Amino acid sequence: MGELRKTPLNDSHVRLGAKMVEFSGWSMPVYYSSVIDEHLGVRKKCGLFDVSHMGEFFVEGSGAFRLIQKVITNDLGSLSDGKAFYSSMCNERGGVVDDLFVYRFDANKFMLVVNAANVEKDFNWILNHKDFFEDATIIDKTDEMAKLDLQGPRSEEVLQGLTDLRLGDLRRFCFFEGRVNGIPMIVSRTGYTGEDGFELYFDSSKAVEMWYKLLSVGEEFGIRPVGLGARDTLRIEAGYSLYGHELSEQINPFEAGIGFAVKLDKDDFIGKEALSRAKEDLKRKIVAFEMTDRGIAREGYPVFVGGREIGYVSSGTMSPTFRKGVGMALIDVGEASLENEIHIKIREKLYKGKIVKRPIYAFNDKND
Template identity: 40%
Template sequence: MENLKRTPLFDEHVRLGAKMVPFGGWEMPVWYTSLKDEHHTVRNNVGIFDVSHMGEPKAEEMLQEISGVDLKEIPYYNFTEGRINGIPCLISRTGYTGEDGFEIYFDREAAVPMWRKLMELLPKYDGKPAGLGARDTLRLEATYLLYGNDMTDDITPLEAGLKWAVDMEKDFIGKEILLKEKETGIRRRLKGIEMLERGIPRHGYKIFVGDEEVGFITSGTVSPTLDKPVALAMLNKPYYKKDTEIEVEIRGKRVKAKVIKTPFYRGSVKTRK
Protein backbone atom coordinates (compact mmCIF):
# COMPACT_ATOMS: atom_id res chain seq x y z
CA MET A 1 0.00 0.00 0.00
CA GLU A 2 2.53 2.58 -1.19
CA ASN A 3 1.91 6.33 -0.97
CA LEU A 4 -1.20 5.94 1.18
CA LYS A 5 -1.79 8.43 3.98
CA ARG A 6 -2.49 7.24 7.51
CA THR A 7 -4.70 8.70 10.22
CA PRO A 8 -3.30 9.28 13.73
CA LEU A 9 -5.11 6.07 14.73
CA PHE A 10 -3.37 3.79 12.22
CA ASP A 11 -1.27 1.98 14.85
CA GLU A 12 -4.35 1.53 17.04
CA HIS A 13 -6.20 -0.17 14.17
CA VAL A 14 -3.26 -2.47 13.47
CA ARG A 15 -2.96 -3.32 17.17
CA LEU A 16 -6.62 -4.39 17.16
CA GLY A 17 -6.01 -6.67 14.18
CA ALA A 18 -7.96 -4.62 11.64
CA LYS A 19 -7.84 -5.51 7.96
CA MET A 20 -6.44 -2.38 6.33
CA VAL A 21 -7.41 -1.35 2.79
CA PRO A 22 -6.88 1.64 0.48
CA PHE A 23 -9.74 4.15 0.70
CA GLY A 24 -9.64 7.57 -0.96
CA GLY A 25 -5.85 7.76 -0.70
CA TRP A 26 -5.80 6.58 2.93
CA GLU A 27 -5.02 3.26 4.57
CA MET A 28 -8.17 2.52 6.56
CA PRO A 29 -9.75 -0.39 8.49
CA VAL A 30 -12.43 -2.20 6.49
CA TRP A 31 -13.23 -4.40 9.52
CA TYR A 32 -11.79 -5.69 12.81
CA THR A 33 -13.84 -8.87 13.32
CA SER A 34 -16.27 -9.07 10.40
CA LEU A 35 -18.56 -6.73 8.51
CA LYS A 36 -21.68 -8.52 9.73
CA ASP A 37 -20.58 -8.64 13.37
CA GLU A 38 -19.72 -4.94 13.44
CA HIS A 39 -22.92 -4.00 11.58
CA HIS A 40 -25.12 -5.73 14.17
CA THR A 41 -23.09 -4.27 17.06
CA VAL A 42 -23.67 -0.73 15.78
CA ARG A 43 -27.38 -1.36 15.17
CA ASN A 44 -27.96 -2.87 18.62
CA ASN A 45 -25.35 -1.36 20.93
CA VAL A 46 -22.57 1.07 20.10
CA GLY A 47 -19.65 1.30 17.69
CA ILE A 48 -16.71 3.62 17.15
CA PHE A 49 -15.44 4.61 13.71
CA ASP A 50 -12.24 6.37 12.77
CA VAL A 51 -12.71 10.02 11.70
CA SER A 52 -13.98 10.47 15.25
CA HIS A 53 -17.42 9.17 14.35
CA MET A 54 -19.31 7.17 16.92
CA GLY A 55 -22.80 5.71 17.23
CA GLU A 56 -25.35 4.34 17.90
CA PRO A 57 -28.35 3.53 20.25
CA LYS A 58 -26.12 3.54 23.35
CA ALA A 59 -23.81 6.29 22.07
CA GLU A 60 -25.29 9.08 24.18
CA GLU A 61 -25.20 7.05 27.39
CA MET A 62 -21.62 5.95 26.84
CA LEU A 63 -20.25 9.30 25.70
CA GLN A 64 -21.98 11.11 28.58
CA GLU A 65 -19.68 9.30 31.04
CA ILE A 66 -16.72 11.37 29.87
CA SER A 67 -18.52 14.46 28.56
CA GLY A 68 -18.58 17.87 30.17
CA VAL A 69 -21.68 18.71 28.12
CA ASP A 70 -25.26 17.51 28.65
CA LEU A 71 -25.61 15.58 25.40
CA LYS A 72 -29.40 15.39 25.70
CA GLU A 73 -29.47 19.13 25.05
CA ILE A 74 -27.97 18.73 21.56
CA PRO A 75 -30.75 18.26 18.95
CA TYR A 76 -30.13 16.19 15.85
CA TYR A 77 -28.25 18.10 13.11
CA ASN A 78 -26.88 20.50 15.75
CA PHE A 79 -23.54 20.88 17.48
CA THR A 80 -21.87 22.52 20.45
CA GLU A 81 -18.42 23.10 21.87
CA GLY A 82 -17.33 21.27 24.99
CA ARG A 83 -14.94 18.72 26.45
CA ILE A 84 -14.84 14.96 26.03
CA ASN A 85 -12.36 13.18 28.31
CA GLY A 86 -11.04 16.64 29.17
CA ILE A 87 -10.21 17.35 25.51
CA PRO A 88 -11.70 20.47 23.84
CA CYS A 89 -14.05 19.27 21.09
CA LEU A 90 -16.73 20.23 18.65
CA ILE A 91 -19.55 17.76 19.38
CA SER A 92 -22.01 17.18 16.55
CA ARG A 93 -25.17 15.09 16.81
CA THR A 94 -24.90 13.69 13.31
CA GLY A 95 -23.85 10.45 11.67
CA TYR A 96 -23.92 8.14 8.68
CA THR A 97 -25.58 4.99 10.00
CA GLY A 98 -29.23 5.81 10.66
CA GLU A 99 -28.79 5.54 14.42
CA ASP A 100 -28.54 8.31 16.97
CA GLY A 101 -24.89 9.17 17.45
CA PHE A 102 -22.17 11.78 17.58
CA GLU A 103 -19.25 13.00 15.52
CA ILE A 104 -16.52 14.62 17.57
CA TYR A 105 -13.82 16.92 16.21
CA PHE A 106 -10.57 17.77 17.97
CA ASP A 107 -6.83 18.28 17.40
CA ARG A 108 -5.15 15.26 15.82
CA GLU A 109 -2.66 15.08 18.71
CA ALA A 110 -5.55 14.03 20.97
CA ALA A 111 -6.76 11.23 18.68
CA VAL A 112 -4.97 8.31 20.35
CA PRO A 113 -5.84 9.15 24.00
CA MET A 114 -9.45 9.85 22.96
CA TRP A 115 -9.66 6.55 21.06
CA ARG A 116 -8.16 4.56 23.93
CA LYS A 117 -10.54 6.09 26.47
CA LEU A 118 -13.54 5.25 24.29
CA MET A 119 -12.19 1.73 23.77
CA GLU A 120 -12.07 1.33 27.56
CA LEU A 121 -15.78 2.15 27.77
CA LEU A 122 -16.94 -0.04 24.88
CA PRO A 123 -17.14 -3.40 26.72
CA LYS A 124 -19.51 -1.91 29.31
CA TYR A 125 -21.97 -1.17 26.50
CA ASP A 126 -21.28 -4.32 24.45
CA GLY A 127 -19.70 -2.11 21.81
CA LYS A 128 -16.90 -2.60 19.29
CA PRO A 129 -14.81 -0.60 16.84
CA ALA A 130 -16.27 -0.73 13.33
CA GLY A 131 -14.72 -0.37 9.90
CA LEU A 132 -15.58 0.94 6.46
CA GLY A 133 -17.44 -2.24 5.50
CA ALA A 134 -20.04 -1.88 8.25
CA ARG A 135 -20.27 1.85 7.68
CA ASP A 136 -21.30 1.24 4.06
CA THR A 137 -23.97 -1.38 4.82
CA LEU A 138 -25.32 0.72 7.69
CA ARG A 139 -25.63 3.87 5.57
CA LEU A 140 -27.23 1.94 2.70
CA GLU A 141 -29.89 0.40 4.97
CA ALA A 142 -30.68 3.92 6.18
CA THR A 143 -30.69 5.18 2.56
CA TYR A 144 -27.91 7.69 3.15
CA LEU A 145 -26.38 8.48 -0.23
CA LEU A 146 -22.72 8.03 -1.17
CA TYR A 147 -21.10 10.54 -3.50
CA GLY A 148 -19.59 8.82 -6.51
CA ASN A 149 -22.27 6.13 -6.39
CA ASP A 150 -25.72 7.53 -5.62
CA MET A 151 -24.77 11.14 -6.34
CA THR A 152 -22.53 12.13 -9.27
CA ASP A 153 -22.03 15.03 -11.67
CA ASP A 154 -24.54 13.30 -13.96
CA ILE A 155 -27.31 12.95 -11.36
CA THR A 156 -29.36 16.01 -10.41
CA PRO A 157 -30.52 16.68 -6.84
CA LEU A 158 -34.12 16.16 -7.95
CA GLU A 159 -33.31 12.76 -9.44
CA ALA A 160 -31.50 11.79 -6.23
CA GLY A 161 -34.44 12.81 -4.02
CA LEU A 162 -32.55 15.77 -2.53
CA LYS A 163 -35.05 18.50 -3.34
CA TRP A 164 -35.19 19.32 0.40
CA ALA A 165 -31.51 20.34 0.26
CA VAL A 166 -31.91 22.84 -2.61
CA ASP A 167 -33.09 26.41 -1.98
CA MET A 168 -34.85 27.36 -5.21
CA GLU A 169 -35.48 30.87 -3.87
CA LYS A 170 -31.88 31.95 -4.42
CA ASP A 171 -29.56 31.95 -7.42
CA PHE A 172 -26.93 29.26 -7.96
CA ILE A 173 -25.10 27.55 -10.82
CA GLY A 174 -27.41 25.01 -12.43
CA LYS A 175 -30.67 26.53 -11.17
CA GLU A 176 -32.07 26.92 -14.70
CA ILE A 177 -31.56 23.21 -15.36
CA LEU A 178 -33.44 22.25 -12.21
CA LEU A 179 -36.30 24.65 -12.98
CA LYS A 180 -36.60 23.13 -16.44
CA GLU A 181 -36.48 19.65 -14.93
CA LYS A 182 -39.33 20.52 -12.56
CA GLU A 183 -41.35 21.97 -15.44
CA THR A 184 -40.90 19.09 -17.88
CA GLY A 185 -40.94 16.33 -15.26
CA ILE A 186 -38.20 14.27 -13.66
CA ARG A 187 -37.24 11.59 -16.18
CA ARG A 188 -35.60 9.25 -13.67
CA ARG A 189 -35.41 8.83 -9.89
CA LEU A 190 -33.27 7.12 -7.29
CA LYS A 191 -35.34 4.38 -5.67
CA GLY A 192 -34.93 1.38 -3.40
CA ILE A 193 -35.26 -2.17 -4.70
CA GLU A 194 -35.21 -5.63 -3.15
CA MET A 195 -34.29 -8.85 -4.90
CA LEU A 196 -37.04 -11.42 -5.41
CA GLU A 197 -34.59 -14.10 -6.52
CA ARG A 198 -31.11 -15.13 -5.46
CA GLY A 199 -28.45 -12.59 -6.41
CA ILE A 200 -26.56 -9.59 -5.03
CA PRO A 201 -27.06 -6.27 -6.87
CA ARG A 202 -23.81 -4.32 -7.25
CA HIS A 203 -22.90 -0.81 -8.37
CA GLY A 204 -23.27 -0.38 -12.13
CA TYR A 205 -25.42 -3.45 -12.81
CA LYS A 206 -28.02 -2.80 -15.53
CA ILE A 207 -31.77 -3.00 -14.93
CA PHE A 208 -34.34 -4.17 -17.47
CA VAL A 209 -38.09 -4.42 -17.97
CA GLY A 210 -38.54 -6.87 -20.81
CA ASP A 211 -35.99 -5.96 -23.48
CA GLU A 212 -35.81 -2.32 -22.40
CA GLU A 213 -32.90 -1.09 -20.28
CA VAL A 214 -34.55 1.14 -17.68
CA GLY A 215 -31.83 1.94 -15.16
CA PHE A 216 -28.82 0.85 -13.15
CA ILE A 217 -27.75 0.01 -9.61
CA THR A 218 -25.95 2.80 -7.74
CA SER A 219 -25.31 0.92 -4.45
CA GLY A 220 -26.19 -2.62 -3.42
CA THR A 221 -25.50 -5.18 -0.70
CA VAL A 222 -26.93 -7.99 1.37
CA SER A 223 -28.53 -6.17 4.30
CA PRO A 224 -27.26 -7.70 7.57
CA THR A 225 -30.28 -6.34 9.45
CA LEU A 226 -32.92 -7.51 6.96
CA ASP A 227 -30.95 -10.57 5.82
CA LYS A 228 -31.77 -9.98 2.15
CA PRO A 229 -30.22 -8.21 -0.86
CA VAL A 230 -31.27 -4.58 -1.34
CA ALA A 231 -30.04 -1.73 -3.50
CA LEU A 232 -30.49 1.85 -4.55
CA ALA A 233 -31.17 2.16 -8.27
CA MET A 234 -31.58 4.98 -10.77
CA LEU A 235 -34.77 4.11 -12.66
CA ASN A 236 -36.36 5.74 -15.68
CA LYS A 237 -39.95 6.96 -15.65
CA PRO A 238 -42.43 5.22 -15.22
CA TYR A 239 -40.52 2.23 -13.83
CA TYR A 240 -39.65 3.91 -10.51
CA LYS A 241 -43.15 3.45 -9.09
CA LYS A 242 -43.46 1.32 -5.93
CA ASP A 243 -44.02 -2.43 -6.51
CA THR A 244 -42.88 -2.23 -10.15
CA GLU A 245 -41.19 -5.53 -11.04
CA ILE A 246 -37.83 -5.26 -12.76
CA GLU A 247 -34.84 -7.47 -13.59
CA VAL A 248 -31.23 -6.86 -12.59
CA GLU A 249 -28.56 -8.24 -14.89
CA ILE A 250 -26.10 -10.10 -12.66
CA ARG A 251 -23.16 -11.75 -14.45
CA GLY A 252 -25.15 -12.14 -17.65
CA LYS A 253 -28.33 -13.44 -16.00
CA ARG A 254 -31.56 -11.50 -15.41
CA VAL A 255 -32.66 -11.70 -11.77
CA LYS A 256 -36.11 -10.55 -10.60
CA ALA A 257 -36.51 -7.62 -8.20
CA LYS A 258 -39.09 -4.97 -7.33
CA VAL A 259 -39.21 -1.32 -6.32
CA ILE A 260 -39.88 -0.77 -2.61
CA LYS A 261 -40.24 2.09 -0.16
CA THR A 262 -37.15 3.50 1.56
CA PRO A 263 -35.45 3.68 3.97
CA PHE A 264 -34.85 -0.04 4.04
CA TYR A 265 -34.35 0.27 7.81
CA ARG A 266 -35.36 3.07 10.16
CA GLY A 267 -32.93 3.42 13.06
CA SER A 268 -32.91 5.41 16.29
CA VAL A 269 -32.48 8.83 14.68
CA LYS A 270 -35.57 10.71 15.83
CA THR A 271 -35.62 13.58 13.35
CA ARG A 272 -33.70 15.05 10.46
CA LYS A 273 -34.79 18.60 11.15
Protein backbone atom coordinates in the same frame (compact mmCIF):
# COMPACT_ATOMS: atom_id res chain seq x y z
CA MET B 1 0.28 5.68 -7.30
CA GLY B 2 2.04 7.37 -4.39
CA GLU B 3 2.06 6.53 -0.70
CA LEU B 4 -1.39 6.21 0.84
CA ARG B 5 -2.40 8.87 3.34
CA LYS B 6 -2.93 7.75 6.91
CA THR B 7 -5.21 8.99 9.65
CA PRO B 8 -3.62 9.41 13.12
CA LEU B 9 -5.24 6.07 14.03
CA ASN B 10 -3.65 3.97 11.32
CA ASP B 11 -1.37 2.05 13.72
CA SER B 12 -4.25 1.55 16.14
CA HIS B 13 -6.37 -0.05 13.40
CA VAL B 14 -3.56 -2.39 12.42
CA ARG B 15 -2.98 -3.30 16.08
CA LEU B 16 -6.70 -4.11 16.43
CA GLY B 17 -6.36 -6.54 13.52
CA ALA B 18 -8.22 -4.47 10.95
CA LYS B 19 -8.06 -5.36 7.30
CA MET B 20 -6.79 -2.18 5.68
CA VAL B 21 -7.81 -1.07 2.18
CA GLU B 22 -7.24 1.92 -0.07
CA PHE B 23 -10.13 4.41 -0.03
CA SER B 24 -9.83 7.68 -1.97
CA GLY B 25 -6.06 7.68 -1.53
CA TRP B 26 -6.24 6.83 2.19
CA SER B 27 -5.35 3.64 4.02
CA MET B 28 -8.54 2.82 5.93
CA PRO B 29 -9.97 -0.12 7.90
CA VAL B 30 -12.66 -2.00 5.95
CA TYR B 31 -13.44 -4.28 8.90
CA TYR B 32 -11.89 -5.45 12.16
CA SER B 33 -13.60 -8.82 12.58
CA SER B 34 -16.65 -9.05 10.36
CA VAL B 35 -18.76 -6.56 8.41
CA ILE B 36 -21.96 -8.29 9.54
CA ASP B 37 -21.04 -8.32 13.25
CA GLU B 38 -19.96 -4.68 13.12
CA HIS B 39 -23.13 -3.68 11.27
CA LEU B 40 -25.41 -5.43 13.76
CA GLY B 41 -23.34 -4.07 16.64
CA VAL B 42 -24.16 -0.51 15.54
CA ARG B 43 -27.86 -1.32 15.08
CA LYS B 44 -28.18 -2.93 18.52
CA LYS B 45 -25.54 -1.26 20.67
CA CYS B 46 -22.80 1.10 19.60
CA GLY B 47 -19.93 1.39 17.14
CA LEU B 48 -16.93 3.67 16.77
CA PHE B 49 -15.70 4.79 13.34
CA ASP B 50 -12.50 6.58 12.43
CA VAL B 51 -13.48 8.86 9.58
CA SER B 52 -10.63 11.33 9.98
CA HIS B 53 -10.06 11.14 6.23
CA MET B 54 -13.12 13.33 5.69
CA GLY B 55 -12.50 16.97 4.90
CA GLU B 56 -13.21 19.93 7.18
CA PHE B 57 -13.10 23.51 5.93
CA PHE B 58 -13.57 26.53 8.18
CA VAL B 59 -15.08 29.52 6.43
CA GLU B 60 -14.90 32.74 8.40
CA GLY B 61 -15.41 36.46 8.00
CA SER B 62 -18.20 38.91 7.26
CA GLY B 63 -18.42 37.48 3.72
CA ALA B 64 -18.52 33.81 4.80
CA PHE B 65 -22.31 33.59 4.73
CA ARG B 66 -22.56 35.06 1.25
CA LEU B 67 -19.83 32.79 -0.12
CA ILE B 68 -21.36 29.59 1.26
CA GLN B 69 -24.88 30.61 0.28
CA LYS B 70 -23.62 31.09 -3.28
CA VAL B 71 -22.05 27.61 -3.59
CA ILE B 72 -24.58 25.41 -1.75
CA THR B 73 -28.12 24.49 -2.78
CA ASN B 74 -29.69 24.46 0.68
CA ASP B 75 -30.67 27.79 2.28
CA LEU B 76 -28.04 28.96 4.75
CA GLY B 77 -30.56 31.54 5.94
CA SER B 78 -32.55 28.73 7.58
CA LEU B 79 -29.58 27.57 9.69
CA SER B 80 -29.18 29.00 13.17
CA ASP B 81 -26.18 29.03 15.52
CA GLY B 82 -25.30 25.60 16.89
CA LYS B 83 -27.04 23.74 14.09
CA ALA B 84 -25.90 21.77 11.07
CA PHE B 85 -27.61 20.77 7.86
CA TYR B 86 -27.07 18.64 4.82
CA SER B 87 -26.64 20.22 1.41
CA SER B 88 -25.37 19.59 -2.06
CA MET B 89 -22.98 21.83 -3.91
CA CYS B 90 -23.70 21.94 -7.63
CA ASN B 91 -22.06 23.15 -10.81
CA GLU B 92 -23.78 25.43 -13.36
CA ARG B 93 -25.30 22.40 -15.11
CA GLY B 94 -26.91 21.21 -11.86
CA GLY B 95 -24.51 18.28 -11.47
CA VAL B 96 -23.37 17.58 -7.93
CA VAL B 97 -19.82 18.73 -7.15
CA ASP B 98 -20.16 17.22 -3.68
CA ASP B 99 -22.58 16.68 -0.83
CA LEU B 100 -21.65 18.10 2.53
CA PHE B 101 -22.66 19.11 6.04
CA VAL B 102 -22.63 22.79 6.97
CA TYR B 103 -22.16 23.75 10.65
CA ARG B 104 -23.00 27.27 11.78
CA PHE B 105 -21.11 28.56 14.82
CA ASP B 106 -22.23 32.16 14.37
CA ALA B 107 -23.08 34.55 11.55
CA ASN B 108 -19.42 34.79 10.54
CA LYS B 109 -18.10 31.29 11.21
CA PHE B 110 -18.99 27.99 9.56
CA MET B 111 -17.54 24.52 9.14
CA LEU B 112 -18.07 22.49 5.98
CA VAL B 113 -17.60 18.72 6.15
CA VAL B 114 -16.90 17.19 2.76
CA ASN B 115 -16.07 13.82 1.24
CA ALA B 116 -12.45 12.67 1.45
CA ALA B 117 -12.31 12.07 -2.30
CA ASN B 118 -13.36 15.65 -3.03
CA VAL B 119 -11.36 17.75 -0.57
CA GLU B 120 -9.09 19.37 -3.14
CA LYS B 121 -11.80 19.79 -5.76
CA ASP B 122 -14.21 21.35 -3.27
CA PHE B 123 -11.61 23.66 -1.78
CA ASN B 124 -10.68 25.01 -5.19
CA TRP B 125 -14.31 25.21 -6.24
CA ILE B 126 -15.26 27.35 -3.26
CA LEU B 127 -12.13 29.48 -3.49
CA ASN B 128 -12.73 30.11 -7.20
CA HIS B 129 -16.20 31.40 -6.43
CA LYS B 130 -14.99 33.82 -3.82
CA ASP B 131 -14.98 37.39 -5.04
CA PHE B 132 -11.60 39.01 -4.66
CA PHE B 133 -12.95 41.70 -2.36
CA GLU B 134 -15.11 39.35 -0.31
CA ASP B 135 -14.14 39.19 3.38
CA ALA B 136 -14.04 35.41 3.74
CA THR B 137 -11.21 33.06 4.59
CA ILE B 138 -11.44 29.39 3.83
CA ILE B 139 -9.06 27.11 5.68
CA ASP B 140 -8.68 23.40 5.03
CA LYS B 141 -8.28 21.72 8.44
CA THR B 142 -8.55 18.14 7.19
CA ASP B 143 -5.04 17.25 8.34
CA GLU B 144 -5.29 18.90 11.75
CA MET B 145 -8.66 17.41 12.65
CA ALA B 146 -9.64 13.94 13.72
CA LYS B 147 -13.24 12.83 13.19
CA LEU B 148 -14.70 9.95 15.16
CA ASP B 149 -18.29 8.83 14.71
CA LEU B 150 -19.98 7.17 17.65
CA GLN B 151 -23.18 5.55 16.39
CA GLY B 152 -25.87 3.31 17.77
CA PRO B 153 -28.57 3.37 20.47
CA ARG B 154 -26.08 3.20 23.38
CA SER B 155 -23.93 6.11 22.09
CA GLU B 156 -25.29 8.75 24.45
CA GLU B 157 -24.60 6.61 27.51
CA VAL B 158 -21.04 5.97 26.35
CA LEU B 159 -20.28 9.60 25.63
CA GLN B 160 -22.05 11.06 28.67
CA GLY B 161 -19.57 9.28 30.93
CA LEU B 162 -16.81 11.47 29.49
CA THR B 163 -18.36 14.92 29.49
CA ASP B 164 -20.32 17.51 31.47
CA LEU B 165 -22.12 18.59 28.29
CA ARG B 166 -25.80 17.76 28.69
CA LEU B 167 -26.14 15.36 25.79
CA GLY B 168 -29.79 14.75 26.59
CA ASP B 169 -30.40 18.36 25.51
CA LEU B 170 -28.56 17.94 22.22
CA ARG B 171 -31.10 17.36 19.49
CA ARG B 172 -30.51 15.81 16.11
CA PHE B 173 -28.62 18.10 13.70
CA CYS B 174 -27.45 20.28 16.58
CA PHE B 175 -23.96 20.56 17.99
CA PHE B 176 -22.11 21.62 21.11
CA GLU B 177 -18.59 22.89 21.57
CA GLY B 178 -17.05 21.66 24.78
CA ARG B 179 -14.77 19.16 26.41
CA VAL B 180 -15.04 15.41 26.21
CA ASN B 181 -12.45 13.48 28.19
CA GLY B 182 -10.87 16.90 28.79
CA ILE B 183 -10.31 17.41 25.06
CA PRO B 184 -11.92 20.42 23.34
CA MET B 185 -14.20 19.25 20.56
CA ILE B 186 -17.25 19.76 18.42
CA VAL B 187 -19.93 17.20 19.32
CA SER B 188 -22.77 16.97 16.83
CA ARG B 189 -25.79 14.73 16.95
CA THR B 190 -25.52 13.54 13.38
CA GLY B 191 -24.48 10.43 11.54
CA TYR B 192 -24.56 8.23 8.50
CA THR B 193 -25.96 4.97 9.85
CA GLY B 194 -29.68 5.37 10.48
CA GLU B 195 -29.05 5.25 14.23
CA ASP B 196 -28.84 7.88 16.93
CA GLY B 197 -25.27 8.96 17.52
CA PHE B 198 -22.60 11.61 17.48
CA GLU B 199 -19.84 12.92 15.28
CA LEU B 200 -16.79 14.23 17.12
CA TYR B 201 -14.34 16.73 15.62
CA PHE B 202 -11.15 17.56 17.49
CA ASP B 203 -7.40 18.01 17.25
CA SER B 204 -5.80 15.05 15.52
CA SER B 205 -2.99 14.88 18.11
CA LYS B 206 -5.64 13.60 20.56
CA ALA B 207 -7.07 10.96 18.23
CA VAL B 208 -5.34 7.91 19.70
CA GLU B 209 -6.12 8.90 23.29
CA MET B 210 -9.78 9.58 22.48
CA TRP B 211 -10.16 6.38 20.43
CA TYR B 212 -8.96 4.08 23.21
CA LYS B 213 -10.83 6.03 25.88
CA LEU B 214 -14.13 5.57 24.03
CA LEU B 215 -13.44 1.88 23.44
CA SER B 216 -12.70 1.34 27.14
CA VAL B 217 -15.59 3.33 28.64
CA GLY B 218 -17.88 1.90 25.96
CA GLU B 219 -17.02 -1.68 26.75
CA GLU B 220 -19.89 -2.16 29.18
CA PHE B 221 -22.28 -0.82 26.54
CA GLY B 222 -21.03 -3.22 23.88
CA ILE B 223 -19.00 -0.74 21.83
CA ARG B 224 -16.85 -2.03 18.97
CA PRO B 225 -14.67 -0.44 16.31
CA VAL B 226 -16.40 -0.42 12.92
CA GLY B 227 -14.79 -0.26 9.49
CA LEU B 228 -15.83 1.28 6.20
CA GLY B 229 -17.45 -2.00 5.13
CA ALA B 230 -20.24 -1.73 7.69
CA ARG B 231 -20.34 2.06 7.24
CA ASP B 232 -21.39 1.34 3.66
CA THR B 233 -23.96 -1.37 4.44
CA LEU B 234 -25.45 0.78 7.23
CA ARG B 235 -25.82 3.83 5.01
CA ILE B 236 -27.31 1.78 2.16
CA GLU B 237 -30.01 0.41 4.49
CA ALA B 238 -30.56 3.94 5.82
CA GLY B 239 -30.97 5.26 2.26
CA TYR B 240 -28.12 7.78 2.41
CA SER B 241 -26.38 8.75 -0.82
CA LEU B 242 -22.67 8.24 -1.29
CA TYR B 243 -20.80 10.53 -3.62
CA GLY B 244 -19.60 8.66 -6.70
CA HIS B 245 -22.59 6.30 -6.42
CA GLU B 246 -25.95 8.06 -5.97
CA LEU B 247 -24.40 11.48 -6.53
CA SER B 248 -21.96 12.77 -9.13
CA GLU B 249 -21.47 15.62 -11.56
CA GLN B 250 -23.63 13.58 -13.96
CA ILE B 251 -26.50 13.18 -11.49
CA ASN B 252 -28.54 16.12 -10.22
CA PRO B 253 -29.94 16.34 -6.66
CA PHE B 254 -33.53 15.73 -7.75
CA GLU B 255 -32.54 12.53 -9.51
CA ALA B 256 -30.57 11.56 -6.42
CA GLY B 257 -33.61 12.09 -4.19
CA ILE B 258 -32.01 14.89 -2.18
CA GLY B 259 -34.28 17.63 -3.54
CA PHE B 260 -35.05 18.53 0.10
CA ALA B 261 -31.56 20.07 0.18
CA VAL B 262 -32.23 22.32 -2.84
CA LYS B 263 -34.05 25.56 -2.08
CA LEU B 264 -34.99 27.09 -5.43
CA ASP B 265 -36.70 30.03 -3.73
CA LYS B 266 -33.48 31.39 -2.23
CA ASP B 267 -31.40 34.07 -3.97
CA ASP B 268 -29.12 33.24 -6.82
CA PHE B 269 -26.75 30.32 -6.32
CA ILE B 270 -24.60 28.21 -8.60
CA GLY B 271 -26.71 25.83 -10.64
CA LYS B 272 -30.05 27.44 -9.76
CA GLU B 273 -31.25 27.83 -13.34
CA ALA B 274 -30.29 24.34 -14.40
CA LEU B 275 -31.80 22.89 -11.22
CA SER B 276 -35.11 24.72 -11.78
CA ARG B 277 -35.32 23.05 -15.17
CA ALA B 278 -34.14 19.68 -13.84
CA LYS B 279 -36.90 19.64 -11.22
CA GLU B 280 -39.59 20.08 -13.87
CA ASP B 281 -38.06 17.58 -16.22
CA LEU B 282 -37.11 14.59 -14.10
CA LYS B 283 -36.21 11.63 -16.29
CA ARG B 284 -34.50 9.25 -13.87
CA LYS B 285 -34.45 8.75 -10.16
CA ILE B 286 -32.59 6.87 -7.45
CA VAL B 287 -34.83 4.25 -5.85
CA ALA B 288 -34.28 1.65 -3.16
CA PHE B 289 -34.81 -1.99 -4.06
CA GLU B 290 -34.67 -5.39 -2.49
CA MET B 291 -34.10 -8.74 -4.13
CA THR B 292 -36.93 -11.24 -4.05
CA ASP B 293 -34.78 -13.89 -5.72
CA ARG B 294 -31.72 -15.06 -3.89
CA GLY B 295 -28.83 -12.99 -5.19
CA ILE B 296 -26.83 -9.87 -4.47
CA ALA B 297 -27.04 -6.99 -6.92
CA ARG B 298 -23.83 -4.96 -6.99
CA GLU B 299 -22.89 -1.53 -8.27
CA GLY B 300 -23.12 -1.20 -12.04
CA TYR B 301 -25.40 -4.18 -12.65
CA PRO B 302 -28.13 -3.33 -15.21
CA VAL B 303 -31.79 -3.13 -14.16
CA PHE B 304 -34.67 -4.29 -16.39
CA VAL B 305 -38.44 -4.06 -16.48
CA GLY B 306 -40.21 -6.34 -18.94
CA GLY B 307 -37.01 -6.99 -20.87
CA ARG B 308 -36.17 -3.28 -21.26
CA GLU B 309 -33.08 -1.87 -19.62
CA ILE B 310 -34.19 1.00 -17.37
CA GLY B 311 -31.08 1.84 -15.40
CA TYR B 312 -28.33 0.48 -13.18
CA VAL B 313 -27.51 -0.34 -9.60
CA SER B 314 -25.72 2.58 -7.90
CA SER B 315 -25.02 0.71 -4.62
CA GLY B 316 -25.79 -2.88 -3.72
CA THR B 317 -25.03 -5.27 -0.92
CA MET B 318 -26.36 -8.05 1.20
CA SER B 319 -28.31 -6.40 4.00
CA PRO B 320 -27.07 -7.68 7.36
CA THR B 321 -30.29 -6.46 9.04
CA PHE B 322 -32.75 -8.00 6.59
CA ARG B 323 -30.54 -10.82 5.33
CA LYS B 324 -31.26 -10.27 1.66
CA GLY B 325 -29.87 -8.39 -1.30
CA VAL B 326 -30.72 -4.68 -1.15
CA GLY B 327 -29.49 -1.48 -2.73
CA MET B 328 -30.22 1.65 -4.68
CA ALA B 329 -30.55 2.08 -8.43
CA LEU B 330 -30.78 4.97 -10.87
CA ILE B 331 -33.74 4.15 -13.13
CA ASP B 332 -36.29 5.71 -15.50
CA VAL B 333 -38.69 7.77 -13.44
CA GLY B 334 -41.67 6.10 -15.14
CA GLU B 335 -40.70 2.79 -13.58
CA ALA B 336 -39.91 4.19 -10.15
CA SER B 337 -43.16 3.32 -8.38
CA LEU B 338 -43.16 1.34 -5.15
CA GLU B 339 -43.54 -2.43 -5.41
CA ASN B 340 -42.73 -2.31 -9.13
CA GLU B 341 -41.10 -5.60 -10.11
CA ILE B 342 -37.62 -5.27 -11.58
CA HIS B 343 -34.97 -7.68 -12.80
CA ILE B 344 -31.30 -7.24 -12.19
CA LYS B 345 -28.70 -8.92 -14.33
CA ILE B 346 -26.17 -10.70 -12.15
CA ARG B 347 -23.48 -12.56 -14.10
CA GLU B 348 -25.63 -12.84 -17.25
CA LYS B 349 -28.69 -14.13 -15.38
CA LEU B 350 -31.78 -12.11 -14.45
CA TYR B 351 -32.79 -12.06 -10.80
CA LYS B 352 -36.11 -10.73 -9.53
CA GLY B 353 -36.40 -7.79 -7.17
CA LYS B 354 -38.80 -4.97 -6.36
CA ILE B 355 -38.72 -1.27 -5.66
CA VAL B 356 -39.23 -0.50 -1.98
CA LYS B 357 -39.49 2.55 0.23
CA ARG B 358 -36.29 4.52 0.70
CA PRO B 359 -34.89 4.23 3.31
CA ILE B 360 -35.14 0.48 3.65
CA TYR B 361 -34.27 0.95 7.33
CA ALA B 362 -36.22 3.77 9.00
CA PHE B 363 -34.20 6.08 11.25
CA ASN B 364 -34.07 4.52 14.69
CA ASP B 365 -34.75 7.49 16.93
CA LYS B 366 -34.48 6.26 20.49
CA ASN B 367 -35.82 9.62 21.70
CA ASP B 368 -39.14 9.12 19.92
